Amino acid sequence: MNKFKIGPFLFILSFCLLALIVLNIFIGAVRVPVNKMFEPGFFEILKLRLFRALLAVAAGSGLSVAGIILQTVLRNPLAEPYVLGVSSGAGLGAVIGLLFISLGIGVNIAAFIGGVVTIFLVYKLAKIDGRMSPENMIVAGIIVNGFLSSILMFFVSNSSSGNIHSVIWWLLGNLQVYKIAPVLILSLTSLAGFLISFIFSKELNAMSLGEEEARHLGINTESVKIILLLVATFVTSLAVSICGIIGFTGLMMPHIARRLVGPDHRLLLPTSVLMGAIFLLLCDIFSKVMMAPKEIPIGVITSFIGVPFFIYILKKSRKVYFK
Amino acid sequence: MKKISLLLISAVFLLVIACKAETIPRIISLAPNATEILYSLGLGSSIIGVDDFSNYPEEAKNIERLGTFNNPNIEKIILLKPEYLLVNSGLGKAKEEYLNSLGIKIIKVSPKTIEGLYVDIRKLGIIFNKEQNAENIIQDMQFRIERVSQTRRGVTPKVFVQLFDDPLVTVSSFISDIIRLAGGENIASDIKDEAGIFSYEALIDRNPDIILVVGFSGNTSNSNTINAIKNKKIYRDLDPDLILRPGPRAAETIEMLNKIFYE
Amino acid sequence: MFYFSDVWAGYNNFEILKGISFNIEKRDFTGIIGPNGSGKTTLLRTATKIIKPFKGEIFLEGKNIANMPLKESATVMAVVPQDTVFMFPFRVIDVVLMGRIPYINRFGFESRKDLKIALEALEFVDALHLKDRFIDELSGGERQRVIIAKALTQKPRILFLDEPTTHLDINHQAQIFGLLKKMNRVSGLTIVAILHDLNLASDYCDKLILMDNGVIKRKGSPTEVLDYKIIEEVYKTVVIVKENPLTLRPHVFLVKK
Numbered sequence: 001m002n003k004f005k006i007g008p009f010l011f012i013l014s015f016c017l018l019a020l021i022v023l024n025i026f027i028g029a030v031r032v033p034v035n036k037m038f039e040p041g042f043f044e045i046l047k048l049r050l051f052r053a054l055l056a057v058a059a060g061s062g063l064s065v066a067g068i069i070l071q072t073v074l075r076n077p078l079a080e081p082y083v084l085g086v087s088s089g090a091g092l093g094a095v096i097g098l099l100f101i102s103l104g105i106g107v108n109i110a111a112f113i114g115g116v117v118t119i120f121l122v123y124k125l126a127k128i129d130g131r132m133s134p135e136n137m138i139v140a141g142i143i144v145n146g147f148l149s150s151i152l153m154f155f156v157s158n159s160s161s162g163n164i165h166s167v168i169w170w171l172l173g174n175l176q177v178y179k180i181a182p183v184l185i186l187s188l189t190s191l192a193g194f195l196i197s198f199i200f201s202k203e204l205n206a207m208s209l210g211e212e213e214a215r216h217l218g219i220n221t222e223s224v225k226i227i228l229l230l231v232a233t234f235v236t237s238l239a240v241s242i243c244g245i246i247g248f249t250g251l252m253m254p255h256i257a258r259r260l261v262g263p264d265h266r267l268l269l270p271t272s273v274l275m276g277a278i279f280l281l282l283c284d285i286f287s288k289v290m291m292a293p294k295e296i297p298i299g300v301i302t303s304f305i306g307v308p309f310f311i312y313i314l315k316k317s318r319k320v321y322f323k
Numbered sequence: 324m325k326k327i328s329l330l331l332i333s334a335v336f337l338l339v340i341a342c343k344a345e346t347i348p349r350i351i352s353l354a355p356n357a358t359e360i361l362y363s364l365g366l367g368s369s370i371i372g373v374d375d376f377s378n379y380p381e382e383a384k385n386i387e388r389l390g391t392f393n394n395p396n397i398e399k400i401i402l403l404k405p406e407y408l409l410v411n412s413g414l415g416k417a418k419e420e421y422l423n424s425l426g427i428k429i430i431k432v433s434p435k436t437i438e439g440l441y442v443d444i445r446k447l448g449i450i451f452n453k454e455q456n457a458e459n460i461i462q463d464m465q466f467r468i469e470r471v472s473q474t475r476r477g478v479t480p481k482v483f484v485q486l487f488d489d490p491l492v493t494v495s496s497f498i499s500d501i502i503r504l505a506g507g508e509n510i511a512s513d514i515k516d517e518a519g520i521f522s523y524e525a526l527i528d529r530n531p532d533i534i535l536v537v538g539f540s541g542n543t544s545n546s547n548t549i550n551a552i553k554n555k556k557i558y559r560d561l562d563p564d565l566i567l568r569p570g571p572r573a574a575e576t577i578e579m580l581n582k583i584f585y586e
Numbered sequence: 587m588f589y590f591s592d593v594w595a596g597y598n599n600f601e602i603l604k605g606i607s608f609n610i611e612k613r614d615f616t617g618i619i620g621p622n623g624s625g626k627t628t629l630l631r632t633a634t635k636i637i638k639p640f641k642g643e644i645f646l647e648g649k650n651i652a653n654m655p656l657k658e659s660a661t662v663m664a665v666v667p668q669d670t671v672f673m674f675p676f677r678v679i680d681v682v683l684m685g686r687i688p689y690i691n692r693f694g695f696e697s698r699k700d701l702k703i704a705l706e707a708l709e710f711v712d713a714l715h716l717k718d719r720f721i722d723e724l725s726g727g728e729r730q731r732v733i734i735a736k737a738l739t740q741k742p743r744i745l746f747l748d749e750p751t752t753h754l755d756i757n758h759q760a761q762i763f764g765l766l767k768k769m770n771r772v773s774g775l776t777i778v779a780i781l782h783d784l785n786l787a788s789d790y791c792d793k794l795i796l797m798d799n800g801v802i803k804r805k806g807s808p809t810e811v812l813d814y815k816i817i818e819e820v821y822k823t824v825v826i827v828k829e830n831p832l833t834l835r836p837h838v839f840l841v842k843k
Binding site for chain 3: 072075077199202203205206208209210212213215216217218219220258262263264266
């Protein structure tokens with residue numbers, strides 16, 4: 001797809017996005033009659049649903065950006081925001097926060113710190129010869145991930161029945177918040193992440209040719225890698241600290257977007273961001289509807305829907321680019 | 324003149340009564356034990372929503388269901404516009420702060436001992452102007468428990484409560500106090516939580532005389548080194564809703580267990 | 587135009603290049619030859635700023651390349667690696683346009699001028715008809731031509747190649763070398779290529795640098811370097827050297843045991 005067809009395509013995606021937001025506002029456990037929309041009780045419910053939908057957009061787009069960055073920088077199509085152990089680190093931070101600090105926002109901050117500390121750990125482990133190779137980072141990430149997960153499971157198995165529920169609920173992902181602040185923070189962060197990545201689009205394109213090839217094109221690969229990995233980590237840690245662990249999105253959206261618009265990051269990034277938001281909004285509808293009035297945690301849905309959808313995309317012809 | 328003043332006085336009188344009668348609080352109970360306490364205090368008609376597990380007394384089954392006790396449906400709660408929300412283990416800071424911001428007061432009812440239960444019943448009695456009812460309930464329970472302590476005889480049996488067979492799950496906290504007052508000793512009383520996975524070795528080591536299988540009809544161990552197995556003192560099909568709920572039926576539970584321990 | 591001055595370089599404090607000095611004149615077509623492990627690739631990496639030398643200096647057009655920012659050196663020298671693995675299928679024209687990255691500023695996009703340069707490069711390598719194809723659909727020879735086109739859009743004054751024809755059939759080999767010759771003779775591009783095949787190197791290069799164990803064994807014209815005694819010493823096998831009747835350059839023949 002060239003730069004000129006992308007415009008209408010993105011416009012269509014944006015329209016779908018808005019439609020899904022509205023749909024999410026009107027779908028839920030309680031039926032809200034449209035003519036009574038503004039009565040205090042119903043309005044409050046719609047307000048909560050709006051927060052939830054907006055958080056889905058912020059998280060979906062942020063995780064997609066992180067996914068693209070990681071797949072390109074680590075030169076691995078299986079990379080996703082959690083491959084470097086960020087999810088376990090943030091998860092562990094959140095659990096420690098839940099169990100010991102138990103302050104409302106303390107949990108989020110602890111999760112965020114957990115994620116960021118983890119990435120530094122992985123970076124230190126993987127650094128060889130003053131330079132960090134993608135293969136080493138992935139291996140270091142797997143090791144750190146395993147280690148932190150086991151600590152996490154230890155806490156889960158040992159916590160009292162009351163706390164276990166909050167911990168597990170958090171581990172499975174949850175998009176409902178009751179204040180606008182976390183939505184704003186995550187939205188701004190995801191937006192910043194997208195903008196920064198977009199500015200580095202040319203570098204990202206070159207880096208997918210290879211480390212040396214990118215250097216031959218004059219790109220300072222070390223600094224670009226560090227900046228972009230930090231961006232990916234920030235966005236992921238923040239998303240995990242607010243929404244818990246929502247898997248698959250960061251892995252799949254880049255691939256789907258690539259099938260549709262090609263690997264040029266200038267097209268890939270905006271497409272992926274919109275698709276990530278659309279995907280989470282769709283999953284949240286399933287989450288609310290499938291076993292109403294009970295809710296299925298969103299992390300479960302993303303895998304449930306994600307896997308068959310992904311297989312379907314893989315099976316279709318390899319390139320479905322619009323010309 | 325007299326007629327008019329009489330009219331005025333009766334009008335004021337009626338107004339006062341009307342005001343007092345108006346205060347029927349709107350209460351949601353998200354814990355089965357809290358539901359039982361509310362009914363016993365005579366507040367059954369004030370309950371506008373309950374959790375999925377509130378099933379006693381019978382009338383409670385007709386009240387609107389709101390989900391499980393730590394994951395209730397917030398949207399439904401908002402629509403019901405309660406004044407009070409009774410919870411067991413809490414809903415988490417974010418949800419509680421939010422509900423408070425809507426003007427809903429959250430009360431935790433999670434006693435770990437009989438004394439704690441009395442405190443909670445009294446507290447609810449004060450909040451809802453049913454202090455006398457509360458005192459009556461407490462006194463009745465105290466009387467029955469005192470009677471049990473006077474009639475029990477013999478060596479204190481060691482008791483194990485089995486909630487599930489594989490993994491071996493047992494219960495403690497409130498139930499330990501119940502067992503103690505019924506004249507027994509919960510071998511798992513050093514577990515501080517309400518439920519926990521018990522080591523099989525500890526089961527053999529602590530050698531209970533009586534095993535109570537609660538709820539799920541799980542298998543018990545076959546080991547003949549355990550007294551309870553050897554002497555076939557295994558009691559099944561005990562109603563968990565009765566035994567494990569820290570509520571006004573606790574005295575009934577104590578009486579029942581006392582009979583089992585000393586038959 | 588480009589010279590190494592007593593360069594020592596390697597990895598992890600392990601020395602591979604031991605005191606390398608040579609000079610490349612403008613419009614030279616130089617071949618770097620030598621057995622595996624002699625340091626050819628390390629030399630290329632050091633020349634193109636992938637690794638920093640422990641000792642010694644490297645000068646390009648009078649400037650020490652160590653003081654040149656990466657972006658600047660990318661407008662002066664370009665590199666064609668042995669083979670490029672493409673993670674994701676880019677279109678040929680997009681790959682070639684990447685060569686213009688050193689010229690586009692941070693927030694910019696390719697201009698019409700950049701596109702023109704890219705198309706001209708594709709035409710030069712006779713791959714213009716491939717411009718909308720996907721890079722992973724091309725044959726080895728076609729792909730290599732596209733990579734060369736990308737290098738050309740960098741408008742380099744010196745082009746480095748790492749065994750550009752090793753994986754190719756002889757017809758493609760001839761094609762690539764013909765191209766290189768064209769770039770050198772017609773466009774005046776200075777070329778330095780690591781070459782595996784001694785005879786091809788002899789036919790096409792003006793100068794040869796023979797490496798062995800991290801040092802330069804001999805450098806000069808093909809006739810000077812491809813002396814049977816030196817070849818036998820470096821490659822440790824018996825050879826005879828005879829003149830190629832077509833090109834009049836020395837060719838090396840293996841003697842069977």
